[in-house]
Amino acid sequence: METRSLRDDEVMKRKLLIIGWDGASFIALDGLIERGCLPTLARLRANGFSAPLNSTLPPVSAPAWTSFITGKNPGKHGIFQFYEVNPWSPKALGRGQRTHMAVPGVVVNSRSIGEAKFWELMSAAGLRLALINLPMTYPPAPINGLMITGMLTPPGARQFTYPPELAEALPPYEIDLNPREKDFSSPDAQFLRRIRDVLAKRTRVALELFRRERWDCFVVIFTETDRLQHRYWHIVDPRCDASEWAHIEADVVDVYRQLDRALAELVRLAGDEYDVLVLSDHGFGPAAIKRLNFSALAERLQLFVSTGGWERNVRRAFNRISSSKRRIYKYLTPLVPERFLHRAEAGLKTLARRGVKAKLIKLHDYIGGVWINTTEHPGGVIEPGPPYEALRTQLMNRLAAVRDPATGKPIIIDVRRREDVYHGPYTTAAPDIIFILDDEYGIETGGRSSELILRIPQKNQGTHRREGILIMSGRAVRPNVQMARANPTAPGIEDVTATMLYLADVPLPEDLDGRVIEEALDEDFLRRRPIRRCSSSRRPSPDVASEVWESAEEEAEIRERLRELGYLE
Template sequence: MNKNKVMVIAIDGATWDVLDPMIERGAMPNLKKLMDENFSSQLNSTIPPVTAPAWASFITGTNPAKHGIFDFARRQPGSYKSSMNNANSIKTKTLWQILTEQGKTVGTINLPMTYPPTEVNGFMIPGFLAPGVSSQKILTHPIDLIDEINREVGSYQIFLEASPKALIHAEGKSEFLAKCEKIVQKRGETARFLYQKYQPDFFMVHFLMTDVVQHWFWHCLDETHPAHDSAEAAEIVPALEKFYHTVDENVGKLIELLDSDTTLLVLSDHGFGPLHSNIYLNRWFYEKKYLKLNTGKKTAIQTIRRVIAAIDVFNLRNRLLPSGKRRVALEKSLQHDFLINWEKTRCTAVPASIYGNVFLNIKGRDESGALESGAIVKKFKHELISELATISDPVTGNTAVEKTYSIEEIFPGNNEGIAPDLLVRPADGFAIFSQLNEQQIFRPTKPWEDITGTHRVEGIFLAKGEKIVSAKNRAADAAIIDLAPTILYLLGLPIPDSMDGKVLTEAIDEKILQKAPPQFTSDSGEKSEGEASGYSEEEEELIRKRLQGLGYLE
């Protein structure tokens, strides 16, 4: 009797714009074979195409309005403060909760948005949003799994021991890529060990380093990038090819473990493209008089920052600043709350990644609202959307904002106080940041000081198995939100009708679909209430710093 199983290999940030050239150069023979002989397509990410909401949509099969994750951080309702999202922040049932309820075994390795780990029927190693980096500090389920991995495979590492920028400057570009390769290699070894030992019904491993490398080395891969240096690229590209070959090699070794009952899915959470310039949206709001600062505090904040920078120079910061919660509170006070005159501010961009997450400051909803709800808010929102469309690059004159979405336009439902009121989608080549201490609206990116690549919506999807058709269909209507229902179907399980995604029927053999069409079950999709937070204040700050190092936050 056949036992349906699924293996998912996630290559974070993978894009055909990079993989196709790497395949043509011969660096990725396993992906070439997989693509040539099986199903491949584009896979659209969420809006915004950010790691946290994208993986939450993969995990739940629902859109951000249902699962509640719009970015790495969330604004606390009725407040101007924000907290970091984690697995406990997800409001809907996850794929692994459903599989566990159905008696299926589960194993996941390194996936974002899985910290703190869930008590699944199997094992779970959280991804880079977990506070621990070294194997001694990683929390797994079961709790002693990390000891088994360290003993049988060697020291496990979730993420780099320092920020990419710091490592590139300290050790060099080739050495940095070698570190990334090493993490990929160890991830692959761990995946093979656990898969062979436990043989779960659903197995997933996530390779993060492709995302990290593309953020920092995009200008080397992209000859059209304004910062591309052909001499520098000629020196670095061979090391990049070696890195991608290591990724491909580990994909190939996992494919070798598959049996005829297992369907393989290879995918990314989003695609990638060039980043030429940062847009500081709150600076634009300030110049348009939509955002007001407290008198005199702009100078005060700059003074405090200079003092702290000076303390850092002498490496005395840890001794002179308060420790623990008091230090975190002090550093946070240097952000929005300290600067903004909320009673006179109509809108602000909150710390987010890539897109602008804009909250209007509404009376009755927000702590010190400035806008009357109803017609005034509606009129101001319309005005703001029109004005944002006029933002253009001062150097090229090109439009810098592709589109501004009203949240109810893309995520109908009860988003009040959780979702931003507007999502500002930058044009290709731009990313939006929220810093208040910037003196200009635009700042061109500088290689090795800033990231030069950023996320796009268009990711990748490949599938292999007895139920899968052989077709290259880059125009397929496939989205990351469709993966959870598709996986449930491939495992022979009913799909909760609360899921927003659909089964990717274009990838599945028509005869299989006719014999066993998708079945649905009535389910609210709401998960039982867990703990309010999975982070201490110190851990939250650590995650913020890690995201800053990746270029997601500044």
């Protein structure tokens, strides 16, 4: 009996082909499928299971792919952005105690992830893995198989593979566009040519490595979708007017066709032995032009603590000037540039402050956070306990009440306590309050004006949204199930990890946040293969800001890349 059940288990262990399309959204893909541009994706979807896939908050590649890597929420894995978000961290780029703006800390990498990774669990179970271009994998670490690191690999890094000698044996390969190419100032034709070139190289390497052996789990992430959509989202979103882009529409759509051909090749090589999962780390939508000005928001939230004595007089004097500011500006502007006056005004304001009750942080284009400046931090002004809770509630109410002066409509549509968004030991590494803006608005952190809403044209056409994609196909997958968009029971990205472990017959650690997506799986398969669990996978928590970078130059390079990508101001 025992031998027989073991044999069954072996037969039932599924091999996995995981393909990531970074930032893919059904908003765009549905239209492209209808037009016949994505025949392979359409077939996988028609034969299998598909659903919207919820990303992390914020829906950004670093936390989202880390949730995929660990099967856990950011409160457990500790990654909230491409950089450490805590403004009081020793490595944060502080701008002084009196500023209301929280600025990014150290850039994260694979060593910042405070939890077991799925490939560690699979490697320990003796499974053979290949990982290509998964963000957050640099610096590479030993794996039972091979790894080519992904986004956040420093440009020019020599060690970007495991084993290290794999790098020399690869055909020509590029991890990503270079920083200058990502600022989207290059001519369209040149940008599209480069996207296709990088994509072709990645496809070639993926196919070559896939052929090397019958991998138990093969993962390749294509980031070209994200790069393309930041610049050309309007072309593929049927809700947008793309008439002025008509001349390059066919070329943009061709990139998706090329992706579908790469998918076709991989699926063909995989055959029936594999279950195929196609997923994105987040979705996409149009970028906003109206921007909520954080400087004006800070005033409105009354974040500043005024000083006493002579400094108070400065503030009073400033307030008097302020009332007749317009007149004074009008009088002085011909003599002194307005920019200078604004700067002088900002300087006076800062002088008149003793500190801030809280700091604002931009977590993503339309997602903000508030850090309360408790006395636990240097220069803190708010006592922990009841005074902290009272201020937090007050700030949440003020945030929810912020309206667009032009339309009277609320700007902030969701305000939450951090413990209502995250859970786990890193929850306190997140801002005390998380707030989400209406789709029409973005966040402006560099505005000097006192206007609440600024109209600043977006450099990007598209930005991330929370709803991504999941398509599953294979023998273990339930056929012909398509879950509609905007479904409240849609799976989250951490559920994909639990499902992968289950399919590969690896026990699920009990502290995993993700669940097996049973609605996506064949009923008979589920009945014959009960979900196995094991004790916690948690390891001693590393300090997110610990010595994760080899050198200051390396981190400076990464910062430069993030700036070009628009993640840093």
